[in-house]
Amino acid sequence: MSTPPAADAVTPVSRGRILAWGFWDWGSAAFNAVILTFVFSVYLTDGVGDGRPEAGAALGYAVGGAGLVIALLAPVIGQRADSAGRRKMSTLVWTALTVVTMVAMFWVRDDYSYLWFGLVLLAVGSVFAELAQVSYNAMLTQVSTPANMGRVSGFGWAMGYFGGIVLLLVAYYGFISGDGGLLGLPTDDGFPVRVVALVAAGWFLVSALPLALAVPEIPADPDRAPRLGVVGSYRKLFADLAAIYRRRPHTVWFLAASALFRDGLNAVFTFGAILAVAVYGIGAADVLIFGVAANVMSALGALVGGRLEDRVGPKPVIVGSLLGMLVTGVVLLFVSGPTMFWVFGLLLTLFPGPAQSSSRTFLARLAEPGREGELFGMYATTGRAVSFLAPALFGVFTSIFGAQRAGIVGILLVLGAGLVALWPVQPPPHAAAEK
Numbered sequence: 033m034s035t036p037p038a039a040d041a042v043t044p045v046s047r048g049r050i051l052a053w054g055f056w057d058w059g060s061a062a063f064n065a066v067i068l069t070f071v072f073s074v075y076l077t078d079g080v081g082d083g084r085p086e087a088g089a090a091l092g093y094a095v096g097g098a099g100l101v102i103a104l105l106a107p108v109i110g111q112r113a114d115s116a117g118r119r120k121m122s123t124l125v126w127t128a129l130t131v132v133t134m135v136a137m138f139w140v141r142d143d144y145s146y147l148w149f150g151l152v153l154l155a156v157g158s159v160f161a162e163l164a165q166v167s168y169n170a171m172l173t174q175v176s177t178p179a180n181m182g183r184v185s186g187f188g189w190a191m192g193y194f195g196g197i198v199l200l201l202v203a204y205y206g207f208i209s210g211d212g213g214l215l216g217l218p219t220d221d222g223f224p225v226r227v228v229a230l231v232a233a234g235w236f237l238v239s240a241l242p243l244a245l246a247v248p249e250i251p252a253d254p255d256r257a258p259r260l261g262v263v264g265s266y267r268k269l270f271a272d273l274a275a276i277y278r279r280r281p282h283t284v285w286f287l288a289a290s291a292l293f294r295d296g297l298n299a300v301f302t303f304g305a306i307l308a309v310a311v312y313g314i315g316a317a318d319v320l321i322f323g324v325a326a327n328v329m330s331a332l333g334a335l336v337g338g339r340l341e342d343r344v345g346p347k348p349v350i351v352g353s354l355l356g357m358l359v360t361g362v363v364l365l366f367v368s369g370p371t372m373f374w375v376f377g378l379l380l381t382l383f384p385g386p387a388q389s390s391s392r393t394f395l396a397r398l399a400e401p402g403r404e405g406e407l408f409g410m411y412a413t414t415g416r417a418v419s420f421l422a423p424a425l426f427g428v429f430t431s432i433f434g435a436q437r438a439g440i441v442g443i444l445l446v447l448g449a450g451l452v453a454l455w456p457v458q459p460p461p462h463a464a465a466e467k
Contacts, residue, residue, distance in 0.1 A: 045174075045175050045176060045177060045180075045184075048246055049175050049246050049247055050175050050176070050184055050187065051242070052242035052243050052245070052246035052247055053171060053172075053174075053175040053184075053188065053242075053243055053247055054184075054187050054188045054191040055191065055239045055240075055242045055243065056123070056127070056168055056188075056239060056240050056242075056243045057168075057188040057189065057191040057192040057195070058191040058192060058194065058195035058239050059195060059235055059236040059237075059238070059239020059240055060161065060164075060165070060168075060192055060195070060236065060239075061192050061193075061195035061196035061199055062134070062195070062199055062232035062233070062235040062236040062239075063130055063134065063157060063161045063232065063236060064161070064192070064196065065195075065196035065199065065200055065327075066196075066199055066200065066203055066228065066229075066232045067134060067137070067154065067157065067229065067232060068154070068157075068158065068161075069301070070200060070320070070323065071200075071203060071208070071225060071228055072137060072150075072154065072225060072228075072229055073091060073154065075142075075150075075222055075225040076091060076140070076147065076150045076151060076154065077091055079142045079222050079225070080140065080141075080142055080143065080144065080146055080147050080150055080222070081144065081147050082144055087147060090147065090148070090151055091151060091154075094151040094152070094154055094155040095154070095155065095158065097155055098154075098155040098156070098158040098159050098162075099158075099419055101159050102158070102159055102162045102163065102412060103412070105159070105163060106162065106163060106166050106408075106409040106410075106412035108409065109122065109163050109166060109167070109405075109409060118249070119167050119170055119171055119174075119249065119250050119404075119405055120167070120171065120243070120244070120247060120248075120249045120250070121249065122163075122164075122166075122167040122405070123164050123167040123168045123171065123240075123243070124240060124243070124244055126160050126161070126163045126164035126167070127160075127161075127164045127236065127237075127240045128237075129160040130157050130160040130161045130164060130236065131233045131236050131237045132233075133153050133156050133157035133160060134157060134229050134230075134232055134233035134236065135229070135230060135233045136153055137150065137153050137154075137157075137226065137229035138226045138227070138229050138230050139226075140153065140222070140226065140229075141221045141222060141226075142220075142221050142222035143221070162412060165412070166405065166408050166409050166411075166412050167405055167408075168243075169392055169396075169404075169408045169411070170396075170399075170404035170405035170407075170408045171243075171247065171404075172184065172185055172188075172392065172393070172396045172404070173396055173399070173401075173404050174247060174248070174250060175247060178397065178461075179342065180342060181341075181342070181393045181396060181397065182337075182338045182339070182340070182341030182342040182346065182349075182389070182390065182393050183338040183339050183341075183342055184338070185338055185341075185389045185390070185392050185393045185396075186334045186335050186336075186337055186338020186339070186341070186385070186386065186389045186390075187334075187335065187338060188389070189330075189331070189334035189338075189385050189388055189389040189392075190331040190332075190334045190335045190338075190385070193327040193328070193330045193331035193334065193385065194327070194328075194331050195235075195239070196327050197324050197327045197328060197331075199231075199232065199235055200320065200323065200324060200327075201324065202231070203228045203231065203232075204320060207224045207225075207227055207228050207231070208224050208225065208228065212224050250402070272406065273410065280398065282398075282457050282458040283395075283398045283407075285453070285456070285457045286394060286395065286398065286454070286457045287395075287410055287411060287414045288414065288453060289450055289453035289454040289457055290391050290394075290395070290411070290414070290415070290450070290454070291414040291415050291418045291450075292418060292421070292446060292449050292450035292453055293350075293354055293387065293391075293446070293447055293449075293450025293451065293453075293454065294388070294391065294415050294450070295415070295418050295419055295421050295422045295446055295450075296357075296422050296443055296444075296446035296447035296450060297357075297384045297387060297388060297447075298419070298422070299422035299423060299426060299442075299443045299446065300357070300380065300381075300384060300443060301384070304326070304377070304381075307436060307437070307439075307440070308322060308373055308377065311368075311373075311435075311436055311437045312368065312369060312370055312372070312373035312377075313369060313370050313373075314370050314373060314374075322374070322377070322378075325378060326377070326378060326381040327381075329378050329379075329381040329382045329385075330381050330382070330384055330385040331385060332382070332385075333353075333381075333382040333383060333384070333385035333386050334385030334386055334388070334389045335385075336386070337349050337353065337385065337386020337387075337389055337390060338386070338389055338390075340386075341386075341389075341390050341393060345459050345460070346390035346391070346393050346394040346397065346459065346460070347390075347394065347454070347457070347459035349386050349387070349390040350386075350387050350390045350391060350394065350454065351451065351454065351455070352386075353383040353384070353386045353387035353390070354383070354387060354447055354450065354451040354454075355451070356382070356383040357380060357383045357384070357387075357447055358444055358447055358448060358451070360376055360379050360380040360383075361380065361440055361443065361444045361447070362444065363376050364376050364377065364380065364440060365437065365440055365441070394459070394460060395407060395408065395411055397460035397461070398460045421446055422442060422443050422446040424442075425439075425441075425442025425443070425445060425446060426439035426440075426442040426443055427439070427442075428442060429441045429442045430442075
């Protein structure tokens with residue numbers, strides 16, 4: 033099993049470079065939290081789509097189609113960025129394209145005829161944002177050492193959560209709440225939400241600048257082969273995957289296990305707001321406040337989990353986080369009322385941050401030096417390959433028992449399957465935490 037070059041283990045990375053890298057995570061909340069989750073997607077289905085069931089179905093088709101494209105492109109994009117020494121460039125190019133699609137969302141008016149225009153922009157932006165994330169994750173080894181990788185990764189995740197908190201509050205109170213927010217914007221044609229899309233685009237663009245200026249590019253691979261076409265890239269990809277399995281089968285096993293539990297983690301956020309209102313009686317106006325509180329808990333969990341990981345390694349942190357989510361999820365199956373949801377729902381959100389952060393560092397510690405982007409491309413692909421599982425089981429259990437509360441069982445089953453699959457995976461070596 034390979035480890036990063038020895039020099040990386042002893043050469044410290046400046047805090048300024050780590051902060052610059054983390055600011056990209058801070059900015060990415062503009063797309064993940066504002067566009068994809070809480071604001072623009074809701075505007076498309078409830079505003080532009082008039083709340084029609086077919087609008088919600090169309091959103092599912094658009095996001096699903098984007099996931100398929102990501103699954104096909106991610107490993108090849110990562111592979112090419114590694115070999116050409118363009119990992120940072122790849123991150124910035126895909127970020128810029130994401131920003132362009134967010135700017136274009138300003139022209140999506142509150143009219144049903146604009147629905148598919150908005151959905152296409154959302155799907156295309158999702159592809160661009162995910163491909164940027166592939167190269168960005170691979171840059172983790174450029175801003176950390178084996179001894180502090182957990183803390184750096186946790187810092188990045190926390191920056192993303194805190195960025196989401198700040199931008200959601202700015203969007204809600206500045207532009208959306210009441211009559212056009214504190215700025216008193218006109219509310220015709222969804223103008224406040226369209227302005228929020230512009231603000232989010234500017235937020236992401238500005239937040240990516242520190243990474244562009246302060247984090248150096250990786251050197252190109254001097255032994256890289258001539259540029260391959262799409263078919264040749266995939267032929268090389270499958271050959272490399274087979275070679276990885278022969279040399280280090282636990283890497284492939286981790287990709288499979290993480291695909292399962294990451295799908296469960298994503299489902300927690302996807303269905304959390306729905307369950308809060310429909311099952312536990314949280315007021316619709318209070319869901320955003322709960323979301324802000326949940327992001328705070330997740331950020332704290334990521335920070336604490338990152339420091340713990342540098343001492344015990346990533347696997348115990350992931351296992352502990354999944355166990356914590358399973359226990360809390362079982363409790364939520366049986367309690368009722370807003371107070372119980374605030375207590376145990378917030379407790380549940382303490383665990384996804386460290387699980388996601390340590391999953392990233394687990395893979396980074398397994399990667400061969402110079403090929404992190406390719407491996408993170410596979411990470412994105414395997415995650416997308418089973419992304420239907422938790423939502424499908426949520427729907428199945430809801431239908432069988434005629435209650436949305438029962439859908440929690442489907443999510444818990446996926447998290448449990450991921451934990452079982454992870455249990456025999458050999459953890460990567462890790463250095464003692466730097467003092």
